[in-house]
Amino acid sequence: MALIFYPGPGRTVKRGAPLSGEGVFLKGNNGCAAILIHGLTGTPNEIKFLGVSLNKKGYTVICPRLKNHGAPLDVLKDTKWEDFYQSVRDAYMEVKDGHRFIFVSGLSMGALLALLLADEFRDRINGVSCLSPTLFYDGWNTPWYNFLLPLAIHTPLRNYFYHKEDPPYGVKNKRMRERLHNYYSNAGIDDAGKISEYGYPFFPVALLCQLKSLVSHLVSRLENIHVPVQLIQAKDDDISSVKNSQFIYDRVRSKTKEIVLLHDSYHCITADQERKTVTAKIEEFFSKIHSGTEKE
Template identity: 35%
Template sequence: MITNAEFHFEGGRDGVLLIHGLTGTPHEMRLLGKGLQRAGFTVYGMQLAGHCGDEADLLATGWRDWYASVERAADELRGRVDRLYVAGLSMGALLSLLLAAQRPGWVSGVGVLGATFRYDGWNMPAVGRLSFLLPWFKRLGIGRGRSFQEEPPYGLRDERIRAQVSGAMLGGDSAAAGLPGNPWHSLADLYTLSTHMRRRLGEVRAPCLVAHATEDDVAHVRNAHLVADRVSGPVELLWLRDSYHMITIDRDRRLLIERLAGFFQRVGDGRAVGDEADAARAA
């Protein structure tokens, strides 16, 4: 049974739509949402279709369903605010970029947080690095009941937060901490989405803040460089050096909140964005 874990924080007339990652939950965006609300934004932490339930709920959906739920949430929020921004974590970053490409008139700026086009971080097993083959497995009906199980450190450098999240996740509370594994067929959809979004990065003209952990255990920094190199709009890069993949709740979360809020505020005020010096200090 799917639990509704969405959140709404009322603020000013600028709104931010927050999108969680594959097998994740809106809770992983909640601290970021609170910080953005304190900075004056109205925030909607949406829930992707098929998430916050069991594996069967997730497998009943695919990337087009996930994107459709993003578009519905964005349309709902834009009816309540004057200006819409979007930010997503991991696969949520890809969906944020897709919304900016598909609906350029809706999106004023994008937070690209730990973008995951491929699972190629330092903690990914060799078999995980072959996940790009999964779309073929799905087409052939292979491996529907199979999953890649999450492994420590679960995207978290902070040991206290890691214990809390892993306890909830392994205890079956998918609404609070997501599923403990990534079903093969859902990963196949992620890779199909990834291929589709790679082709469309040049259509993203909204300003982007691309934030990525330098020691991301799930997605190598080349994922961030891919976005920065291919989108058409101005880009700022933020390298987070004391976190792993889950940058919205890990040790650098306060820095991320500060920089993302400031970025959206500068975009809204019409001030220049894009920091070549920061880009030059790439990981």
């Protein structure tokens, strides 16, 4: 990743309005609901394959677009992690009545929000599947200047620096990577282009401060989590290593918990080479719970 200094849009650029909504809702018929959560600066598209597959199995699927994802970067960078979590809570409130079982799954930061939901509504959430959970940016594609970021996070400089996304963009699949590269490599920092489809080509350093606060809050709550927990991560995850999954596994108090390692994917496992394997593992995990073969 390249680090970009950007003081903000010029005076002729109108500041974007806060954005929420525009998620995905698919009605099911098996009495189970699945809340799917995309990653930070991502989009519901990155978990679309999983959502459609679960819906075909009868699950009601809701994929909220996290607060201000899809809005201009100057709006997104000022969003608090609590606002992202509220988007998830709103999705839960939408499906909590009328479904006997409620499951939640999230990708990257979405996995952390999923665990928070399981903690808050521990008597109602039946299982959590964490996909490429990201507590620490320690993958093999972590930028060399990463150790300097804490200095920027605690100063006003955090509002003016952005990561420019570089290959492999979290995907090992060559065709997907080429599509992302065609967009990301030519996108300007003010370009709203295809962010609703591919996510943001730039990552505000200010959001790392929010992620750090979210991680601190979650880590203090992990020992309160007792629902079944599944963790799926690629051994070659370019963003966050498998140490992230192990960290969570070692701290949750769930009697039923597992780590599934992938061997042909990078970070965005729901859209990469082994997305069918990921979907099958999640379906199997959820099915065992609502069929009564896995109990806490």
